[in-house]
Amino acid sequence: MNILDKIVAQKKTEVARQQEFVTIDKLRKYDAYNIEVPSLKKHLTDGKHNGIISEYKRKSPSKGIINNISTVENVVPLYEKAGVSGISVLTDSEFFGGNKSDLIAARKVTTVPILRKDFMISSYQVHEAKAIGGSAILLIAAILSYDEAHELSKLAKDLGLDILMEVHSKEELEIVNPLVDVVGVNNRNLKTFEVSLQQSIDLAAAMPNDVVKISESGIYTPEDIFLLRENGFQGFLIGENFMRTKNPGEACIEFSNAIK
Template sequence: MKDILSEIIANKRCEVAFQKQTISLEQLQETLGDLTPTRSMKKALTHSESGIIAEFKRRSPSKGWIREEALPEVIVPAYATAGAAALSILTDEKFFGGSLRDIRTARPLVDLPIIRKEFIIDTYQLYQARLIGADAVLLIAAALSPEQCNELTAQAHALGMEVLLELHSSEELSYISKETDMIGINNRNLGSFHTDIENSFRLAELLPKESIWVSESGISSPETVIRLREAGFKGFLIGETFMRKHEPGEMLHQFIHSIENS
């Protein structure tokens, strides 16, 4: 079976190398200046009644275009109005149809935490995230060594951002450290892109109880969110379920209403 993650990471290395040639890391560092304080995604999930991290996502490597014409300035504020606890915005262009501009556009329009959803392999991408207004970043265990993950986590913290550490299997539990802000369980295998929501329930029994857990991918019903919450999850990252609808914000509103009345 084709390993999609390996293909994405190989492309990402080339992409970051090209970006560094255009604007060096030193130039990025010089432009940091006086940045506004970041918002805590961890606190937002802890205190939110919905716990939903609504995702802005145009396409998927396995399913193609979901909503090619989607505009962050329309959908992201609608998510915020509908009651999202936090926001996830894809910035990978080749495989997900996103860009750094999507976060830069959305940031002034909402006051919710925004996570840069990306395949981060280099410190350079952390500086990019901070400059465009991200409050948190995703680090994927399957794409990094434990040492790389620790280094990137420390640098993200130094820049004032939180980290959502994404795991998919019990073999990756060793990536968790006392510095981990949030633990994400991806129900989608990043090699094959096969989705199994039960993955969250299997791994929940092995996660540190004091951590903030986020279930990612494959969540399409309020009933699933209720089950996950009962299992100990505080966050629920949902994108495609909303993005396929004509009005993603309205769909999120109905989704939350269903949870509250179940």
């Protein structure tokens, strides 16, 4: 069993337990559930923002602790000041040290679209993403069938959420459905956790020209951004590069100034 299989198995247990604790009917009563949220796709394509989706995360299965000091309240407002197109917040606790309360806190201190970064396998999680203030959900092609992804996508659209579909191969592009707003190429192999920007470059040629493309993981320098832009990418998900610093928000501002 690889790390992705372990995460999905754990997620199924977590979701089943959470549904007993907080029902969908209860989620519908949350304030954020009935509030319109900003669109991630629009912020990636409006020409006013820099295309970066900056990430708030504490740890990862491959790197261990990344940053367990910086708080959402300190980091997220500076991400917005940097002109980012979106902010990704990890809500997986077991493997990434995240929490749904991180996204709730982020929503309170920013007007930027927030991506709920988690391993989405259930319609319950989509309702939950809406209830805690998310603007978009992440769907990982590697763990979903076409029908499963389409069902989750339809619910997300019904709730006013954008969909970011993450792929790792040409074969996984077949799972992308017409409802998907953004397609992201994860440069990290979720089975081996090796990283290469070449993965984005190779897949870009196989993606339709009208698709909003973002590259995820392994982006460390302004030169990486310039290379990806040349290959048709409009968005760049960056987390570890900022979160490993003493001041992630300021690091994001400095990086953003360098790619103007």
